[in-house]
Structure formats: structure tokens, C-alpha cells
Amino acid sequence: MLQVPFIRQNKDLVLERLTLKNFKELGLVDQVIELDDKRKKLTLEYDETKAKANSLSKEIGKLMAQGKKEEAESRKSEVTSLNEKLHPINEELAAAEKLLHDTLVKLPNLPSALVPPGKTPEDNVEVRKGGDIPALHEGAVPHWDLAKKYDLIDFELGNKISGAGFPVYKNRGARLQRAMIQYFLNYNTSKGYTEFQVPHLVNEASGYGTGQLPDKEGQMYFVTEDELYLIPTAEVPLTNLFRDEILKDSDLPVKLTGYTPCFRREAGSYGKDVRGLNRLHQFDKVEVVQVVHPDKSYEVLDEMVAHVEELVKALELPYRILRLCGGDMGFGSALTYDFEVYSTAQQRWLEVSSVSNFEAFQANRAKIRFKDGGGKPQLVHTLNGSSLALPRILACILENNQTADGINIPKVLQPYFGADKIVL
């Protein structure tokens, strides 16, 4: 959520930045300012009237103590008439505040100066590239065929017990996933991230705090009976750990990592996007989150990108890093880098990580603040990134490392997996 004083002081910049993000309803900006004007005017009116009533009420108390009943009675009627004025003002104020808030949450975060213009994924800018795309042997096949051949994943079983998009991993497929989770978490903690295990269902306030609600309501599974949302990413519980907290500046930066399953309804997805492991309703992911001083967030973003890059490199996968254009970025992000790895058998890039700086956008919603010295609390900056999302990594490992007689396991995973190769 953007901050109203900032909008008021930088209206032109806000409009320009929102345009870069391909945001259409620019009229909302003026609405915010008008509603804020109204709010201030009504606040002043209410406060002044209430101040009068309060001081009269105090006098009544004193008069009563002195036994001056008649004087007290006349004051009472004065206060009553003030209070009658107060009611409608208060109602109008509450309505204005609610409308202001509802308008404010419709505004996405402003993209940073580094964000390239553009509307579609084609406009994203490649910032780095690494690894080699392997030449596959003659009979190379996509991961869904390999999964079957080596008995690693059973999509039909998933269909049976849950539905499409819920694969069942088994045997060495399950073990390889577990190996990756172990390796990713160990790698993250070795770099100073503290490991957390968090709930996979969260309440409405949490969904709201990180920005999934209200706008992406339809993307989350919702348990109606208990009014809880299944998390679409560990970002939600991890970041909300600090909701409504005022941290000390010495607490910063906070660095967290956690493994969770992620649940996404993915309504409207179809075709080759959902084949095999490409897009699932449930998948595993290891996430990193940082809560940092606002002066440090871009430095930290680079650090996190480098961190994820090391991980992808270690897996020996061909990758590229994209800086997302304005139109392709998420609602709350100020700058996002996507990591894609190349799926050689499908001949396409698959997104495996997204690293974003939210600046104060989530912090403002979730009221995550810090205090330095004796100063006033101010909003932190929050960042998060996948390190990494597992299914597409698994898909690429299977496809890219396949040979005529088996699938090679990346060196770094071998100690966790317990073998260097998957063979028939």
C-alpha cells in the first residue's frame, strides 16, 4: 500500500510510475487526495467539537463535587447538543476513511527506476545468463515421460486422490525432492538465513498483509469452515511473522528461510503450461525473506539475486535472469528478477524463482516498522525470493541430465540423494 503523504507530495511521479506499470485507473490517485482532504477536514471538525464536549464534561464533574447541581445540569444539555452534532460527523468520517482505504489498496506499488517499460513477458530484460544448454541424446524425452520410465512421479494417482495438478512423487522421485529441500535449506542457513517451519494455513489478516488479499482472492484455496487460506507461498506466513511489530534497528536485517508446500488454484491455466510439472496446484518451495532497513533494500535485492544464482549454478542448470518489465511485475513489487532455467526437452524456459523488493508496500499494509534510537517508528522494506521452487527444477534436472542409460544427479545433491545416477 502506498503512503498517502507520499502520493500528495509526488503526484506526478506516482502517475508516471503507475503508467509504467501499465496501471489503467489513474483517476484513483486524485480520488485518494480528495478523500484524504475530506478526511482531514472532518477530523478537524470532529476533534474540535469533541474537545469542547470533553472539557465541559470535566467541568460537570467538578461542579457536581461542589454540589452545584443546577449549573451542572445546564452544562449537561450543552454537551448533549454537541454530541448530537458529533454523530453525523463521525459517520461521515468513518465512511471517508473506509473509502480512502479501499481506494488505496487498489493502487499497486510503484516500479523502481530500474524497471524497464513494457507490457508483456517479451519486454522483460535479460540481465545475465549462465550454464550451457546440453545436447541431448537421440531418444531424449520430456520429464513426464522420464517420470514414468523411471517411476518417479505418478500423475494419474494424483488425479485419482485429488485431481489434476496434484502429482504423486514416489521412489527416487520423492527422494530427489527431499534431497533438494535439504540442500536448499542447508545452503540458505549457511548464508545466514534462519530456518523456520510455519503454518500452511493463514488467516485473512495475513493474506491481506502481504498483498494476496483482496485482489488475488481467487488464487488461494480457502477453507470456509475455519476461514483460513492455504498459503500460495511461504512468503505469506514468513513475512507476517512481523505484522504489527516495531523492531529495533539492531534487529535488522532479518533473514528467514523456510520450506513449505504452496497451494495455488491457477484458475484459467491451460495447455502446455500445465503439462507435467510445469504448473501445479500444489508444489514445494524453499523461500527466503528479508526484512531490512529502507536504505539497504536494493543492496539486499542484489545480494538475494546473487544468492539464488549461486544455487542455480550449483545445480549446473542453464539459466537466465530477467528484470521484469512494468507490465509483467506483481502488484506489490517495486523491482523483480525472475530466474528461468532451460528445459531442453521441452525447449522452453521455465520460471523457477522470482526475487522481489517490495520496498515499504507490504510493510505499510502489515504495519512492520522499526525504530532507530529515539526516533519515530518507520516502515521497513521487505523482500523475498524463491530458493527454489522445486517442480520445474526437478523437470529440468530430469530432462537436461538424461542420457541413454539414466539420469545424472547434480554433484551437490548426490550426498543427499545417495546416488549419482538414476538408472532403470
Add this chain to the structure above:
RNA sequence: GGUGAGAUGCCUGAGUGGCCGAAAGGAACGGUUUGCUAAACCGUCGUACGGGUUAAACUGUACCGAGGGUUCGAAUCCCUCUCUCACCGCCA
């Protein structure tokens, strides 16, 4: 699922109608003392939104789980809701 208790500031915890934004203790922070540490002593120690100011000072309003009500006046009385805890039942 049943029964009972409770929700106050960073924490513990007092406060049953005006003198309460809220006692006391602890923690934390600053200082004095000290060879260092500890102790002791002094001080500071909520948030939001307004007004005001170059900035402060200063000042108003709101907030004692949330919402509503009674009253001239509510942390305190009433109603509704939410959550937490304890015990019982069931269960990993």
C-alpha cells in the same frame, strides 16, 4: 465437541464511572558512580491521526481484544463478536 476463565503498554500486573494514556515492578535505553563487570542512584521509556512550526516547542482527538449501547462523562456498566488459556472428551 463440552465446560470454565480470561483479553490492559515491550513483559508481569494494578485499576469497577470523572483526579486514568493508565499505578507498581521488570526489561530496554541514556547518564552518574566504578580499575572492569555487577550493584546502586538519577533520567527516559506507547501508537495513530490532526492543528502548529523552516524544524522543534506546544497542542487536540482516538486507542486498555473488536464492534455497538447506556451516561454530561466508560479501561471500568450492558450487548454482540473474535481470540487466548485451562480442564474433560476424541485423536496424530
